[in-house]
Amino acid sequence: MANRSRLLGVDLGGTKIEAALLDLQGAVTHRARCKTPRENYAETLSAICELCEQLESSANLTERLPLGICTPGSPSPDTGLMRNCNSTSLNGHTLCNDLEEICARPVRMANDADCMTLSEASDGAGTEEQVVFGVILGTGVGGGAAINRSLLHGPNAISGEWGHNPMPLARVNELPESLQYPRLCYCGREDCIETWLSGPGLALTHEQLHREPIVVEQLSKGTPNNRHRETLALYNDLLSTALAGIVNVLDPDLVVFGGGLSNIPFIYTEVPRLLASKVFSDVCRTKLKPAKHGDSSGVRGAAWLWGNA
């Protein structure tokens, strides 16, 4: 990191692009954002470059910083072409190479779950920990693993993607009869962890148990009623069952949670107890914490992609 005074990160979202400069301790010194150009790839690239230049100029930097970028989806390890992006204009493009060319700077890229994990491992909830598994519980379920503040990468570029493992339903303590499954996942498989633990998955569970809709925010704010408690008890049972698989394989010091459902306080009181009864060990010392940086995790993690360079 020779003479570099800042880290530059961009979070490329479906509706907005957010950019930030961090100092080497992780404090955000400058921010900028703009709307994501609608379904226009070339304009999206230009917008990202402009934000980077804008930040460097407002910080009076003469150096051109390398860029870390948080994206939806990921490049195929075979072709480098983007896949699984909900901002579909990115799919089929070599985003990383194109940005390097247009912005004339080196670029590293990671998805939102990996960025959240790296952000929290670098200077968030996991800063004191060696092995951190990050979980996003939101519209979908994603994950990432960091070891000594570096992301775990593999040949398939899918480490942490536990959301599309099958939910081990046979290990759940009690499944009420009113639950209907298998649940079909968008990926074509049945009963993926995501179909049970995402926000829509939780809402479907509540609907099937109690024949009423639920707004997930109701569970994180205010006092849950008995029906909410019942749904949450089942959710925590499912979550601990799914996490036991992670703990048995990776044995993380910390599991850190981001996404809308990470604000549900019961997760942190109930799941550790359930988890201890489900892992292949007489004790479970793995800690569970909410992400410290919340919605900034994407842009911060993107910047930290160059933190250990």
Ligand SMILES: [Zn+2]
């Ligand atoms: Zn799936």
